Amino acid sequence: MSETEAATGSDVRSGGCLCGKVRFTVTGPVDDPHICACKHCAKRSGSPFQWWVGFPMPGLEWTGAEPTWFDTHPGKTARGFCPDCGSHIAARDHGDDTVIGILATALDHHDTDPALVPTNLNRLPEAAPWLAQAG
Ligand SMILES: [Zn+2]
Ligand SMILES: [Zn+2]
Numbered sequence: 195m196s197e198t199e200a201a202t203g204s205d206v207r208s209g210g211c212l213c214g215k216v217r218f219t220v221t222g223p224v225d226d227p228h229i230c231a232c233k234h235c236a237k238r239s240g241s242p243f244q245w246w247v248g249f250p251m252p253g254l255e256w257t258g259a260e261p262t263w264f265d266t267h268p269g270k271t272a273r274g275f276c277p278d279c280g281s282h283i284a285a286r287d288h289g290d291d292t293v294i295g296i297l298a299t300a301l302d303h304h305d306t307d308p309a310l311v312p313t314n315l316n317r318l319p320e321a322a323p324w325l326a327q328a329g
Contacts, residue, residue, distance in 0.1 A: 207303070210300065215279070216260070216261050220253055228316055229245055230317070231321030231322065238275075245297060251286070260274070270288060271287050282300070
């Protein structure tokens with residue numbers, strides 16, 4: 195990221211849940227956009243996989259309500275969702291203040307943001323062998 199980009203705010207992204215209760219902005223470079231088809235992602239989402247992207251934790255701001263956090267790995271990993279509409283929003287590791295995991299689908303412009311295109315399809319064939327495999 196250049197100084198100019200920082201000054202113009204071009205690396206700021208906004209997002210939120212379906213009902214609008216949870217809102218946030220993230221600032222900074224995209225880290226490791228990927229698909230995950232682990233059992234937790236599939237079970238919680240009701241979908242074969244979830245689309246994750248990391249951002250610097252210091253650039254995260256909750257501009258609406260903060261998600262409700264549920265420990266999927268007690269004491270290790272928590273996942274955040276809207277308590278009203280159930281939208282999946284985020285994940286974080288306890289004790290790690292450097293990265294926040296955001297579900298790309300929670301971002302307002304995920305469908306038109308080339309920086310979010312997944313570069314890893316973690317374990318996708320396990321979850322959905324019928325799905326066309328990219329890459
Ligand atoms: Zn909501
Ligand atoms: Zn997963």
